[in-house]
Amino acid sequence: GESVGLHLPTLSVQEGDNSIINCAYSNSASDYFIWYKQESGKGPQFIIDIRSNMDKRQGQRVTVLLNKTVKHLSLQIAATQPGDSAVYFCAENWAQNAGGTSYGKLTFGQGTILTVHP
Amino acid sequence: KAGVTQTPRYLIKTRGQQVTLSCSPISGHRSVSWYQQTPGQGLQFLFEYFSETQRNKGNFPGRFSGRQFSNSRSEMNVSTLELGDSALYLCASSVSEGNYGYTFGSGTRLTVV
Numbered sequence: 228g229e230s231v232g233l234h235l236p237t238l239s240v241q242e243g244d245n246s247i248i249n250c251a252y253s254n255s256a257s258d259y260f261i262w263y264k265q266e267s268g269k270g271p272q273f274i275i276d277i278r279s280n281m282d283k284r285q286g287q288r289v290t291v292l293l294n295k296t297v298k299h300l301s302l303q304i305a306a307t308q309p310g311d312s313a314v315y316f317c318a319e320n321w322a323q324n325a326g327g328t329s330y331g332k333l334t335f336g337q338g339t340i341l342t343v344h345p
Numbered sequence: 346k347a348g349v350t351q352t353p354r355y356l357i358k359t360r361g362q363q364v365t366l367s368c369s370p371i372s373g374h375r376s377v378s379w380y381q382q383t384p385g386q387g388l389q390f391l392f393e394y395f396s397e398t399q400r401n402k403g404n405f406p407g408r409f410s411g412r413q414f415s416n417s418r419s420e421m422n423v424s425t426l427e428l429g430d431s432a433l434y435l436c437a438s439s440v441s442e443g444n445y446g447y448t449f450g451s452g453t454r455l456t457v458v
Contacts, residue, residue, distance in 0.1 A: 261446060261447075263449075268451070269451050269452075270349075270435050270437075270449035270450050270451045270452050271388075271435070271449045272449070273446060273447075273448065276446055316388065318388075332378065332390040332393060332401050332403065333378070333380075333388075333390060333437075333447060334390065335380075335387055335388035335389075336387075337387050338387065
């Protein structure tokens with residue numbers, strides 16, 4: 228049968244604007260969150276991360292906000308540039324500890340397509 | 346510092362064949378994870394290896410397998426290929442297993458015809 232692809236949310240902004248990309252995560256036990264940027268033909272590139280004991284973390288031009296109450300994560304990009312155009316993924320990592328060993332895996336959101344117009 | 350290296354970059358196989366993909370992690374990284382990326386399902390976890398042992402496995406059939414060598418390099422194998430296995434296969438390495446950041450390679454684009 229015909230396969231149905233994911234319909235990714237899209238965000239279009241003008242160069243210089245601030246961008247906000249949102250993500251809802253699924254596991255309330257997740258304790259580590261990462262934002263990745265993926266450009267065409269490349270693998271996901273790390274942008275910024277945050278642990279569950281924090282609400283906010285800032286990097287260069289980027290800020291991640293974590294709201295554990297509603298299981299929501301956001302990525303804010305200041306002064307967005309055309310080079311920021313890409314698909315952005317949030318990922319949650321839940322590390323289960325067993326016998327002193329930690330087993331982790333990333334669960335990714337569906338992604339958001341960001342397009343920055345010059 | 347070299348990044349995560351995946352080979353080959355592109356691969357075309359016929360239904361029923363088997364395929365082996367290779368991943369060399371960042372020097373000093375001991376954990377290697379594999380992910381499948383498709384337009385329909387997005388990015389999905391396959392498995393994670395640490396110290397030559399599979400530590401975690403995603404919800405994929407037994408046709409998908411992997412291994413890790415003593416130098417932390419990893420391979421994944423898919424047997425009896427199906428059309429639906431066409432995807433971008435991504436490898437990610439981390440300093441250790443569990444709760445750490447992961448660096449991804451550029452992936453191997455597998456097309457099954």
